[in-house]
Amino acid sequence: MTDKTDTNPMLPYLGKLVEVKDIATEIKLFRVEMQNGGGEAFHHYKPGQFAFVSALGVGEAPFGIANIPKNGDNMLDFAINRLGSVTTELHGLGVGDMVGVRGPMGNGFPMEKFTGKNLVIIGGGIGGAPLRPVIQSVMANRGDYGHFQILWAARNPSLLVFTDEYDEWRSTPDTELHLTVDQADSTWNHGVGLITQLLERVAPSPENTITITCGPPIMIHFVNRVLVDKLGFMPEQNYVTLEARMHCGIGKCGRCNLGTKLICVDGPVFSMAEVGALLESFL
Amino acid sequence: MNYLTRQEVATWLDKLAQEQTLIAPIDVAGNILYRPVQDTRNVQWDFIRSFMSVKEVFFPPTERLMLIEKLGLEVKITETLPEEKSIIFGVRPCDARGLLTMDSLFIDTEPVDPYYARRRENTTIIGLACQSLGPSCFCTSVGGAPDDPTGMDIMLTASGGGYAAEIITEKGAQISQRFQVFDGLSEIRPHPSSARKQELKIPPKEVWPAKFNDDYWAELAERCLSCRICAYLCPSCRCFDVRDEVLPGDNGQNESERVRCWDSCNGIPYRRVAGGHNPRFMKNQRLRNRFFCKFYYFPLHYGPVSCTGCGRCIDACPVNVDITEVLEYVGRRQP
DSSP, rough: BBBTTTTTTTEEEEEEEEEEEEEEEEEEEEEEEEEEHHHHHTTTTTTTTTEEEEETTTEEEEOOOOOOTTOOOEEEEEEEEESHHHHHHHTOOOOOOOEEHHHEEEEOGGGGGGGSEEEEEEGGGGGGGGGGGHHHHHTTTGGGSOEEEEEEESSGGGSSSSSGHHHHHHTSEEEEEEEEEEETTTTSEEEESOOHHHHHHHHOOOOTTTEEEEHHHHHHHHHHIIIIIOOOOGGGGEEEOOOOOSSSSSSOOOOOOOEEEEEEHHHHHHEEHHHSSSSSSOO | OEEEEEHHHHHHHHHHHHEEEEEEEETTEEEEEEEEEESTTTTTOSSSSSSSTTHHHHSSSSEEEEEEEEEEEEEEEEEOOOOEEEEEEEOOHHHHHHHHHHHHHSSSSSOOOOOOEEEEEHEEEEEEEOOOOOTTOOOOGGGGOOOOOOSEEEEEETTTTTEEEOOOOHHHHHHHSSSSOOOOOOOOOOOOOOOOOOOOOOOGGSGGGGGTTTTHHHHHTTTOOOOOOOOHHHHSSSOOEEEEEEEOSSTTTTEEEEEEEOOTTTGGGGGOOOOOOOOOSHHHHHHHHHHHIIIHHHHHHSSSOOOOOHHHHHHOOOOOHHHHHHHHHHHOOOO
């Protein structure tokens, strides 16, 4: 148990791993059941918000929450790529193990502003994780949005995330899924090439459309260039979620500032108009 | 106004030290540092400025946030808030003012940081007005003064071999009630002069953005070693890192502590993410951030400038990066 009080924002809730699944090379999907009181904190959160997950005894790091809340089931999904000490420790855990969770944090996507609009989701690699709740949210409220296009990419097929959910995405009414990889293998029968090339080929119309992109910074940069320079989008129409090293998530530790903004509290979701107006580059 | 001889101050502090932890400036291998003391025997009374600021008393270089115990699949997390009550003696006006800068972030901006807030609550500050200024001091340029009691609970001002004591807050009054004071001198205010002949003009927030892309930062950073001493000595730098450390001992396998420790935006890993991407991989980007934070970002988010004019960074920098030169550059009107 944890002596969590509402007054200490650094203290995590405990969560029990109830499912751990390999979903791509070095990427696992963790389903966490929040314990004693922690669930309540996560009954309401927005797609695009994040939480700190602790590998207890090693440390904690921020991850986009990869699912939408479902009437009080107290379950949170995190898709985590093994890269550093915390993620390596997390990858060593199994069902029944405890992790710490702090959140929800950040602003999230303004889904209410997207009502009635066509949506284009552009995800690269593990950048697909914080976009999954957006996809789930559109599927759960399909009537609220217009045409729905998902452009999904990875360096190679083994790095594509949520592959076992593609059929469900495709079968959603008025929804397209387009896949591409930089490097194909013998099993691959979809497009090959960068996501910017796929984007030019799919060429969504800017009319009444919002795009939502997450991926490496260089991808975000060039996706926005294609959207603005070649497809006629305004930067205001293009939403992104940025990452940063951070150690508190509540605007104290100073680590995530991007010019005048703190990614943890002012972000991680920004429009490219906001990003473009910042003093400092995210690249 | 009360007047006490130095011996009376010492007797008073010795008595307080029996009830609470007394933290006072002492000489540690040639450096003046604030450390817990049993009594006033080794306390330094006449010094210009301590090597480290009093920041470390309220926001320690490394501090435990919680204890994590694992027993099989069970986990117990216990928050470890500081409980100790203490009195800190000999705080200079620049450092006391620096605490207000830290307050603006840790206490005045939600959510409150309970560790810092608890230490502030539990600590009574006895300040010491400055009789002389060091060659790098520029507190008067950032709103401070050698006799500024802001942030103190009691301020002592040396005069004629003793001290005039001003009670600044209720908290100060509580500890002052315990000794016999006698009315003495009329108000004494020191007016030491600094080596700095002219007041430095601090460029207002609006001036900074236009300077962001200047070559100046690259020129300045050519000699920067990214050593981070400036941030660690600074009374108002507050960046931190959080990590878990396994505790030594028999239970080492099952017990660890979550700690936070000071960090600095001049360090290369500061903005580096797990995938290796680092939007501030150049030294000039990092050094620029330091000054933009102090005089532009921090005031924008939290109110005060994040500089008290103590001049420690100027004295300590191994390659002579001088914050007053940076301010002069930024404040200079474009030709």
